[in-house]
Each structure stands twice: as C-alpha cells, then as structure tokens.
Amino acid sequence: MKILQVTAALEQGGVERGTVEMAAFIVLQGAESFVASQGGRLVVELDKGGTKHLTLPLARRNPFAILSSAYQLRKLILDEKINLVHARSRAPAWAAYIACRLTGIPFVTTFHGTHRIQNRMKKFYNSIMTRGQRVIAISQFIKNHILDNYGIDETLIDIAPRGFDPDRIDPQKVTAVKLQQLKEHWGLVDDLPVIALPGRLTRWKGQTLFLQALAQIQELKWQAVIIGGAGHKRAFLDELRNLATSSGIESRVFFVGDQADIVPFYALADVVVSASTEPEAFGRVAVEAQAMGKPIIASAHGGALETVRDGETGWLFKNNDAEDLAAKLRLALAPDTDLTKIGMAARTFVENEYTVEKMCAAEWASYQRILADA
The missing domain is CATH 3.40.50.2000 (Glycogen Phosphorylase B;)
Incomplete structure (x- = not known):
C-alpha cells in the first residue's frame, strides 16, 4: 500500500506534527509513506522515519497555482502508483482533490480547524475539507462544526483526536x-x-x-x-x-x-x-x-x-x-x-x-474503510 499525505508546509504546528506522526505510523504498518508540501524543518523527521518527501508549492492559494499543483500531484500519483491521498489543509486539498478525480484514487481529508466562514466564497473554499470519501474530525467539537455548517452525511465522518507522544512527553x-x-x-x-x-x-x-x-x-x-x-x-x-x-x-x-x-x-x-x-x-x-x-x-x-x-x-x-x-x-x-x-x-x-498511537490507529481505520469500498 502507498499513502500520500498533502499539506501546505512542514514547519511547526498541530497539522504539521500530525502529518509527521501519521507518516511514521504508515511505515510501521508496512506501507509506503509519501508526503507532499512546500517543505520545512520537519522534513528531516520524515526522512529519518522512511517517508519520501516531495517539495511542491502547495501553500499557494492562487487558482492557477492550485491547478498546476494538481497536475504535478496527478503525475506523482501515477508514477508512484499511490493507493490513497490524505489531505490536511485547504489549498493542498483542492489540488489533491482534482488530482484524485483525474486518477480515480481514493481521497480522504482531515478537518483540523473551524476555518472562519465569512461569506459564500469562503465557505465554498473551506468545503474542500468535507469532500473526502471519508472526513476525519480531530474532535467531537469539530465533528459538530462540520455537521452544523456543511451538512454532510454524519456516517462519513470519523473522529481521530490528536494525541501526545509518550516517548517525547514524559x-x-x-x-x-x-x-x-x-x-x-x-x-x-x-x-x-x-x-x-x-x-x-x-x-x-x-x-x-x-x-x-x-x-x-x-x-x-x-x-x-x-x-x-x-x-x-x-x-x-x-x-x-x-x-x-x-x-x-x-x-x-x-x-x-x-x-x-x-x-x-x-x-x-x-x-x-x-x-x-x-x-x-x-x-x-x-x-x-x-x-x-x-x-x-x-x-x-x-x-x-x-x-x-x-x-x-x-x-x-x-x-x-x-x-x-x-x-x-x-x-x-x-x-x-x-x-x-x-x-x-x-x-x-x-x-x-489521547496518545499519538490512538490517533494514528483511528486515521488508519479510516483508510481501511475507504479502501475496502474502492
């Protein structure tokens, strides 16, 4: 199995740390792990853990940049024979969504934040995080937010709370x-x-x-x-x-x-x-x-x-x-x-x-549900 995670960057923060933690878990399951982002300080951790990182300008929100990234992701998916794509932030998610539609590869998202809904355009932009075949919410609070604002089928939402690493925080x-x-x-x-x-x-x-x-x-x-x-x-x-x-x-x-x-x-x-x-x-x-x-x-x-x-x-x-x-x-x-x-x-x-292992196991279970239906 080959899993590709996409996110904007890998500098610091909960989204980035969760990406790195899940990458390590994927490798432990005997699968191949890939991450695409514009890079950052955490890339070193990916390399050490056996994940292949691909540098793409995924943080750019310009529609033309997103479309360009989508075609680069499409090539990556086909070249590496990726089985599933997991998107963690909005601009990269739009690029990944297009790439997955072009290749027929399963697409899953993690909804990491409430993302302010200022107008219809902003809500549409945010909605990409609900377009996965399954949507992972990082808390019950976020699941409720999704249901209240985006109206997707509750049965498509999985909860995978963030967690701490007992080896690091001791x-x-x-x-x-x-x-x-x-x-x-x-x-x-x-x-x-x-x-x-x-x-x-x-x-x-x-x-x-x-x-x-x-x-x-x-x-x-x-x-x-x-x-x-x-x-x-x-x-x-x-x-x-x-x-x-x-x-x-x-x-x-x-x-x-x-x-x-x-x-x-x-x-x-x-x-x-x-x-x-x-x-x-x-x-x-x-x-x-x-x-x-x-x-x-x-x-x-x-x-x-x-x-x-x-x-x-x-x-x-x-x-x-x-x-x-x-x-x-x-x-x-x-x-x-x-x-x-x-x-x-x-x-x-x-x-x-709330451990990293529990978090990653919950996300892995979402992967299995999607792939079982593929």
Missing part, C-alpha cells in the same frame, strides 16, 4: 539539573509556584487575558512564564510587556520566546494555562500539559470541553473572563490544593484517551 525525561539550568537562565525563583502559558503570540491565544487575570492575584506567591514566539508581531509583544508593566507585575512575568523543545517548560510549571479566546479545534497544550503531570486551566469551549475533566484533571473557566480565570488560579494556588495529585490524575486520563 516527566521522567526532564532532569532536576535541566530544570535548575532553566530557572537560572531565566531568573526564576526557587520554591515559588510557576504558572505557564504556552502558545504563539497572537491575540486569540489569550496572553492579554492571562496578564489581566494575573494582575488580580498579585497578593499570592507566583511567577509566570509566557512561552511563544512573536514572529512578525513585535508590536503585540511590546503591548503585552507594557500591560505587565502597567499592571505592576512585570518583574514576575517572563517572556521566553519560541522554544524548539517545550517539554522542559511543562516540567518547570506547577500549573499550565490555555486561555484561548476562540475555541481550539482540539488544543494540544491541554493534553501535553496533562501528559507531563500538570494540572491545566483552560477556556471552557472547543476541544477543552473534551480534553479537560473540570475539577479532576484541572479546571475550566468562562471564556474571555479574566475574573473567572483569576478565581481558578486562586483555587490552583490555594494551600489545600494538591497539584501533584491532580497532575497524576491528568497524566492517567490522557494516557488512556
């Missing part, structure tokens, strides 16, 4: 020496609780909300770490720094930028926050934090409603409500709150429900 693999080095490097104080907020610096990830909540709990003992790169949004980073300063908490908030390996920062934290003001399609931070044995405080919408057990593995707070987030932080930092016990429950929960 509390036992972060040494005390590593943690001490991080504390010294960033000037963190020993024996002072650390609150971490991972996520790229963009407004909807909730960094502003987080700082507003921290400003309300100044009388408590804590220090906060905001993990995420600003990229071209230096103005937003400056805005956040100014907010911390105007709130009187600038000496307690550390902006550590983008981190190639976030695992040690999870280990460093006593509690992790996901404050997204728009619903996460799944939300890897919530699962990864719990996998590291850390309680999670997350916005009560989107994927977090599935991945966080409120009061058991962490807490949910009212979306975009800094006061409620502050209340949950107070609860987490209260003397009688056993964060270690909650973290252990969190680790057990996600180990049972």
